[in-house]
Amino acid sequence: xxxxxxxxxxxxxxxxxxxxxxxxxxxxxxxxxxxxxxxxxxxxxxxxxxxxxxxxxxxxxxxxxxxxxxxxxxxxxxxxxxxxxxxxxxxxxxxxxxxxxxxxxxxxxxxxxxxxxxxxxxxxxxxxxxxxxxxxxxxxxxxxxxxxxxxxxxxxxxxxxxxxxxxxxxxxxxxxxxxxxxxxxxxxxxxxxxxxxxxxxxxxxxxxxxxxxxxxxxxxxxxxxxxxxxxxxxxxxxxxxxxxxxxxxxxxxxxxxxxxxxxxxxxxxxxxxxxxxxxxxxxxxxxxxxxxxxxxxxxxxxxxxxxxxxxxxxxxxxxxxxxxxxxxxxxxxxxxxxxxxxxxxxxxxxxxxxxxxxxxxxxxxxxxxxxxxxxxxxxxxxxxxxxxxxxxxxxxxxxxxxxxxxxxxxxxxxxxxxxxxxxxxxxxxxxxxxxxxxxxxxxxxxxxxxxxxxxxxxxxxxxxxxxxxxxxxxxxxxxxxxxxxxxxxxxxxxxxxxxxxxxxxxxxxxxxxxxxxxxxxxxxxxxxxxxxxxxxxxxxxxxxxxx
Amino acid sequence: xxxxxxxxxxxxxxxxxxxxxxxxxxxxxxxxxxxxxxxxxxxxxxxxxxxxxxxxxxxxxxxxxxxxxxxxxxxxxxxxxxxxxxxxxxxxxxxxxxxxxxxxxxxxxxxxxxxxxxxxxxxxxxxxxxxxxxxxxxxxxxxxxxxxxxxxxxxxxxxxxxxxxxxxxxxxxxxxxxxxxxxxxxxxxxxxxxxxxxxxxxxxxxxxxxxxxxx
Amino acid sequence: xxxxxxxxxxxxxxxxxxxxxxxxxxxxxxxxxxxxxxxxxxxxxxxxxxxxxxxxxxxxxxxxxxxxxxxxxxxxxxxxxxxxxxxxxxxxxxx
Numbered sequence: 001x002x003x004x005x006x007x008x009x010x011x012x013x014x015x016x017x018x019x020x021x022x023x024x025x026x027x028x029x030x031x032x033x034x035x036x037x038x039x040x041x042x043x044x045x046x047x048x049x050x051x052x053x054x055x056x057x058x059x060x061x062x063x064x065x066x067x068x069x070x071x072x073x074x075x076x077x078x079x080x081x082x083x084x085x086x087x088x089x090x091x092x093x094x095x096x097x098x099x100x101x102x103x104x105x106x107x108x109x110x111x112x113x114x115x116x117x118x119x120x121x122x123x124x125x126x127x128x129x130x131x132x133x134x135x136x137x138x139x140x141x142x143x144x145x146x147x148x149x150x151x152x153x154x155x156x157x158x159x160x161x162x163x164x165x166x167x168x169x170x171x172x173x174x175x176x177x178x179x180x181x182x183x184x185x186x187x188x189x190x191x192x193x194x195x196x197x198x199x200x201x202x203x204x205x206x207x208x209x210x211x212x213x214x215x216x217x218x219x220x221x222x223x224x225x226x227x228x229x230x231x232x233x234x235x236x237x238x239x240x241x242x243x244x245x246x247x248x249x250x251x252x253x254x255x256x257x258x259x260x261x262x263x264x265x266x267x268x269x270x271x272x273x274x275x276x277x278x279x280x281x282x283x284x285x286x287x288x289x290x291x292x293x294x295x296x297x298x299x300x301x302x303x304x305x306x307x308x309x310x311x312x313x314x315x316x317x318x319x320x321x322x323x324x325x326x327x328x329x330x331x332x333x334x335x336x337x338x339x340x341x342x343x344x345x346x347x348x349x350x351x352x353x354x355x356x357x358x359x360x361x362x363x364x365x366x367x368x369x370x371x372x373x374x375x376x377x378x379x380x381x382x383x384x385x386x387x388x389x390x391x392x393x394x395x396x397x398x399x400x401x402x403x404x405x406x407x408x409x410x411x412x413x414x415x416x417x418x419x420x421x422x423x424x425x426x427x428x429x430x431x432x433x434x435x436x437x438x439x440x441x442x443x444x445x446x447x448x449x450x451x452x453x454x455x456x457x458x459x460x461x462x463x464x465x466x467x468x469x470x471x472x473x474x475x476x477x478x479x480x481x482x483x484x485x486x487x488x489x490x491x492x493x494x495x496x497x498x499x500x501x502x503x504x505x506x507x508x509x510x511x512x513x514x515x516x517x518x519x520x521x522x523x524x525x526x527x528x529x530x531x532x533x534x535x536x537x538x539x540x541x542x543x544x545x546x547x
Numbered sequence: 548x549x550x551x552x553x554x555x556x557x558x559x560x561x562x563x564x565x566x567x568x569x570x571x572x573x574x575x576x577x578x579x580x581x582x583x584x585x586x587x588x589x590x591x592x593x594x595x596x597x598x599x600x601x602x603x604x605x606x607x608x609x610x611x612x613x614x615x616x617x618x619x620x621x622x623x624x625x626x627x628x629x630x631x632x633x634x635x636x637x638x639x640x641x642x643x644x645x646x647x648x649x650x651x652x653x654x655x656x657x658x659x660x661x662x663x664x665x666x667x668x669x670x671x672x673x674x675x676x677x678x679x680x681x682x683x684x685x686x687x688x689x690x691x692x693x694x695x696x697x698x699x700x701x702x703x704x705x706x707x708x709x710x711x712x713x714x715x716x717x718x719x720x721x722x723x724x725x726x727x728x729x730x731x732x733x734x735x736x737x738x739x740x741x742x743x744x745x746x747x748x749x750x751x752x753x754x755x756x757x758x759x760x761x762x
Numbered sequence: 763x764x765x766x767x768x769x770x771x772x773x774x775x776x777x778x779x780x781x782x783x784x785x786x787x788x789x790x791x792x793x794x795x796x797x798x799x800x801x802x803x804x805x806x807x808x809x810x811x812x813x814x815x816x817x818x819x820x821x822x823x824x825x826x827x828x829x830x831x832x833x834x835x836x837x838x839x840x841x842x843x844x845x846x847x848x849x850x851x852x853x854x855x856x857x
Contacts, residue, residue, distance in 0.1 A: 010559065029566075101566060108566030110573045177580045184831075185573045186564050212842060215584045219591035223701075230680040232697040233690070234595065240690025245598060248850060249591055299842060300849065312856035318849065520560050522553060579832060583839050590843055597847060598854055608799045616790070623786055631779040634822045641770035738824075745823045752814050756807035760793035 010515035012416065027112040028516060032119050033098035034414075036089060039126065041483070043085040044400075048476065050078040055438070055472040058465050061457055071455035072141035073156065077133070079144025080161060084168045085126055087395055088257060090403045091264035092175055092210075093122070096203045098414060100179060102507045102514060103197045105188025105523040110181040118174040125168035132157035132164070143453060145254070148235030148246040152227050159228055162221040169214045169221075172260075176210030179203050188506075190525045194285060197505045197530045201288040202267020205295040209256045209263075213299070217253030220246065244309050251302035259298040261395055262362075263291055265402035266333055269355050272409050273337050275503040276352040277344025280531040283336040290329030297326040307378045316375055323373035330366060334359060349501060350424040354405025357432045361397025365390060368443065383453075386446025389439040397435055404431075407486065412496030416512045419489035427482035434475025441468035498543055505530050509539050571735040578739040582746050585709075589750055592702050596757060599698065603691025610692035611761040613678060614699075615669065619759035622665050623751065629658035630748040633717065633741045643731050645724050652721045655744070659714040666707055670700070699758050706754060709747050716740040778821040785814045 013030050016022075023031055054074050057065045066074070097115065101108050109115050132139045140158040142151045151158050183204050187196065223234055224246070233239020235246040274281045281287065303311060303319030311319075337359065346352070368390040371377045381387060412418050445464035450457050457465065499508040506523050507514075524539060526532035555561050600607050636651035677684025678696055685693060720740045723729040729737050789810040796803035820826040825833060 104564075105562070106564050106566055107562045110566055110570065111577055112566060114577070173584055177577055177584075180580055181573050181577045182566070184576060185570055186566055188564055211580055211584055212587055212839065215588035216591045219588050223591075223595070226701065230697070232680060232693065234694075234697070240603070240694060242598070242602075244853075245595065248853070249594065252846060300845060303849070303853070310857075311853045314856040315849070315853035318852060517559070517562060517565075519562055522560065575828075579835065583835070586839060586843070590846070594846060594850060598850060601851075601854060604799065620786070620790060624783065627779065627782045627786065630782075630818060630822050631775055634775045634778075635772055638770040638772055638775055742823055745818055748822075749815050749818055752818070753808075753811050756789055756793065756811055760790065760798065760803075760807055762793065762798035 010511070010520055012511065012513040013516045014513060016516045025116065027108070027116055029097045029101050029108050029112065029115060030414075030514065032115055033094050033096075035119055036093040036097065036122070039123065040086055040090055040094065043081050043126065045483075047078050047081040047086060048479065050074050050081070052472060052476055054078065055469040057455060058457070059469045060466070061459055061462055063456070066455075068455045069141055072143075072453070073139045075453055076141055076143050076161075077139045080129060080140075080165065082395075083144055083257075084165055085122075085129065087261050087399050088168075088172055089122060089175070090261075090399065091268065091406065092179070092203060092206060092260075093118075094403070095199075095268065095406050095410065096175070096179060096264060099410065099507055100182060100200060100203055101186070102510060102518050103200060103505055104183065104186055105191060105506050105519065105525070106182075106186040107517040107519065109178050110185050111178050114174055114178055118171045118178070121167055121171035121174070125164045125166075125171060128164035128167060129161055132160045145250060146221070146224060147250075148224065148227070148243045151224050151246075152231075152235065159225045162225050166218050166221050169218045172210050173214045176207035176214075179207040180211065183207075188523050188525065190527075194288065195525070195529050196288075198270035198281065198284065198287055198291075199264070199267035201291045202263045202265075202270070205291040206260050206263045209260045209295050209298065213253045213256040213260075217250060217257075220249040220253070223249075244306065244311065247306050247309055248302070251305045252299075255302035255305065256295075256298045258391075258394065259294055261399045263294060265358070265399045266291070268402050268406045268409070269337060269358060270333075271503075271505065272351045272355045272405060273340050274531045275409075275501050275505075276349060276355070277341050277346055278502065278533055279340065279344045280529070280533065281336065282339035282342075283332070284529060284531070287333055287336055290332045293329040294326060297322060297329070301326055304373050304378070307375055308382045320373055320375050324370065327366065327370060334363070347501070349408075350419075350421060350428060351405055351409040351501065353425065353428055354401055354408060357428065358398060358401045358405065361393050361401060361435070364443075365393030365398055368393065381446060383451055384446035385442045385450050385452050388452045389442035389446060392439050392442070397439070401435075404428075404482065409501070410507070411486065411489070412500050413507055413510075413512050413514070415490045415493070416496055417489055417491075417493035418496045418500065419485050419493050423481065423485040427478045427485060430478025430481065431475055432478070434471050434473070434478055437471025438468050438475055439471075441465070441471060499540055502536060502540070504533055504536050504539055509542055574735045574739060575742075578742050582742060585746055585750075589702070589705070592698070592705070593753070596698050596702070599691065599694045600757075603694060606689050606691025607695045608761050610688065610695045611758070613673065613676070614759050614761075615672075616759050616762075618665055618669055619755055622662050623755045625658050625662050625665070626748050626751050629655045629662075630745050632658065633744045637734065637737055637741055640724070640729070640731055640734055640737060645730070648737075649721050649724050652717050652724075656714050656717055659710050659717075663707060663710060666703065702754060703758070706747070706750055709750070713740070713744045713747050716743060774821065778817055781817055782814055785810055785817075789814075 013028055016028075023035060026032060053065065054071065057063075057071060097109070135157070137156045140146070140151075140154065140156045140161045142154055142156075142158060146158065146162065183196070183200055226232070227234050231239075233241040235241045235243045237243065270281060270287055301319055301323045303315055304323045307316055307320075368386070372381060372387065372390060408419070408424060441464045445461050445468070446452070448461065448464075450461045496512050498510075498512050501508070504526070509521070509524060510518055511520070521542065524535055526535045528534070553560055553563070632651045632655040636648040636655065639645075639648035639651060673679065673696070674682070679685055679700070680697060685696065688696075717740055720729060720737045723736060789807055792806050792810065793803060796806050819836065825836065
């Protein structure tokens with residue numbers, strides 16, 4: 001394509017139309033992505049504030065700021081917001097929506113109207129969830145896990161929160177459905193399955209989990225609502241039911257959902273690292289297949305959340321065994337990322353730093369997970385803050401860190417501007433250090449025996465709790481700094497070049513920000529796959545062709 | 548200029564694999580994926596049924612004596628017949644016989660209404676005998692027996708909801724055939740509605756033996 | 763948009779219906795013959811239901827003529843469903 005066509009400079013997608021209705025009724029995947037982004041960031045701040053306040057309460061033994069019931073409501077709402085409104089949609093709904101069509105070489109998802117509908121379902125679910133704060137006995141106090149029998153008997157707004165989760169689940173299912181169809185049908189001519197970027201593979205594996213696992217929790221939450229209304233005894237032993245059955249049904253979804261959270265994040269890491277190292281990723285096929293393997297195996301390990309609940313010994317052994325298996329494809333990815341960096345031409349960017357922070361955090365999260373998966377060890381740590389720290393290391397230090405990393409990586413593409421690098425690095429450092437102090441202390445005090453979801457604790461746990469709380473202050477400072485940097489730079493940052501990180505995947509070939517239909521030229525695809533830096537010169541020459 | 552065929556008349560590049568192109572296969576794939584979610588949704592209830600049937604083997608058998616095998620069998624025949632008529636309606640469209648197709652769709656909806664009317668009589672009968680949550684007779688039942696009834700109401704109720712949705716969808720198909728937006732060359736909406744209808748039939752094929760054929 | 767080479771016929775729809783009617787009668791008879799609620803009875807009933815389901819999926823829903831990917835997807839969903847039942851059974855059977 002060298003020097004043949006002169007390409008017209010098009011309007012970017014922001015300039016196509018303006019006004020509120022052109023956004024909330026848009027079918028442009030890029031606008032939908034941003035609609036999700038603003039909602040998700042808002043809910044993240046709400047959830048973060050709840051967490052911050054809880055850590056204040058835990059600064060010292062005894063009650064400081066609230067009574068125990070309020071504390072229960074806080075950690076319930078914190079969990080529901082963070083899990084259903086933030087983490088699960090985060091990467092797929094924001095970066096999946098924005099980048100997937102572009103990275104596949106097309107102009108939108110396969111079912112654009114369904115995409116808009118997904119967003120509306122998300123907003124409706126969010127409003128339903130938030131409403132529970134303002135009437136009756138306030139937000140549910142059952143924990144985000146809604147275990148029976150308390151979720152059946154609690155007099156707080158459990159039913160509404162469950163219905164909100166049902167609606168949000170439906171939003172997630174439809175997004176997954178859309179991505180599966182998009183990946184099957186809309187890849188650019190010449191882009192075979194094994195020439196797709198790894199972010200697409202991550203989203204594909206994720207979409208299958210969203211599709212198949214979510215309906216089960218949907219019906220389970222409905223069962224609890226019906227149980228609250230009719231009192232059948234589905235989960236009530238005095239009426240012949242089994243509370244552990246609820247746990248089975250709940251975790252059949254809620255374990256796979258953690259892979260919904262992490263697979264897209266790993267997909268982003270597989271994008272950031274080749275660009276940072278300026279070389280092809282190591283073991284492309286292994287990473288692609290391991291994404292599918294993680295999705296597959298992840299369906300069969302849910303019982304590891306229930307080791308102390310009363311399952312049979314035989315069941316516990318099966319679940320523990322498969323839990324260890326699922327660590328293998330994950331490890332393969334980590335080794336491949338590190339191998340990619342080896343002898344690469346490394347550019348230290350905030351993207352790479354966030355990615356490195358992720359690898360560090362996820363290593364701790366994953367390894368502590370293995371300890372939880374060991375039957376005997378789990379008896380000791382189950383329901384302690386060790387577990388809380390474990391899942392914050394994976395979900396927060398994992399998924400959310402990568403969400404922020406992706407935000408820094410694709411920022412110039414989305415807003416056409418660059419952020420302040422120095423501020424970005426300072427923010428990251430504060431966040432990373434604060435995070436590890438907060439949750440490192442939590443791991444430790446959990447092993448020492450501090451239970452989770454307790455609003456009070458024994459005096460011997462006080463020091464580590466103080467450390468953890470102070471760590472949270474450092475972390476929040478870093479996060480607020482990061483948000484300030486990004487928000488300011490989106491409006492006033494330096495205009496970005498089209499390919500500031502010298503990437504070779506398709507999103508770096510389109511203008512920053514992209515025009516409505518994404519591509520103003522035929523995508524340049526290498527026959528060697530998506531990470532062939534041999535085409536970098538061709539990609540960077542695209543700018544000369546635009547008037 | 549090379550690649551003239553890839554440019555539209557304003558000189559902008561036209562994406563061959565556009566998400567806005569008509570793609571019937573994509574819509575069919577999307578529908579099948581949606582059906583998978585429905586299977587897993589009902590699946591959760593089937594899991595609960597399986598566990599409680601295993602636990603309350605005898606109680607399920609005892610309470611199932613209240614179920615009318617005749618009504619259940621009639622409903623099974625009616626629903627399978629409705630699957631036949633909806634399949635035939637698509638065949639008719641492929642043959643270019645739009646009017647026959649609309650007639651067949653109306654017959655399908657008639658079958659659906661028959662099914663729901665039968666269901667209504669069934670439920671009324673049970674409720675009349677106090678076999679509903681909250682009634683005295685129900686509260687006096689043994690533990691497993693109440694579980695059976697609850698699952699019966701929940702699962703057939705959810706199924707009934709899907710029949711109503713499916714019937715509405717088919718009504719929309721009939722309307723679209725009449726105004727021409729569904730025609731011999733543009734069948735995917737009709738076919739997808741048919742797929743949904745067949746799923747509703749499929750679920751009943753499993754519900755029937757599990758709730759009626761215990762003796 | 764024809765996705766199969768044979769021309770559409772009402773005959774194949776009706777034949778499928780006939781088979782389903784026979785199988786329905788069979789399952790009712792079998793429930794009496796196998797004693798209604800025994801393990802055998804349930805297995806036979808589910809087996810016949812699955813055969814009926816296969817006819818609905820292959821013939822009415824046209825999977826017989828569709829791309830193989832649909833068959834793969836359906837197979838995987840069935841396997842997933844079955845795995846959940848088996849794993850739940852491992853817990854409940856051994857308690």
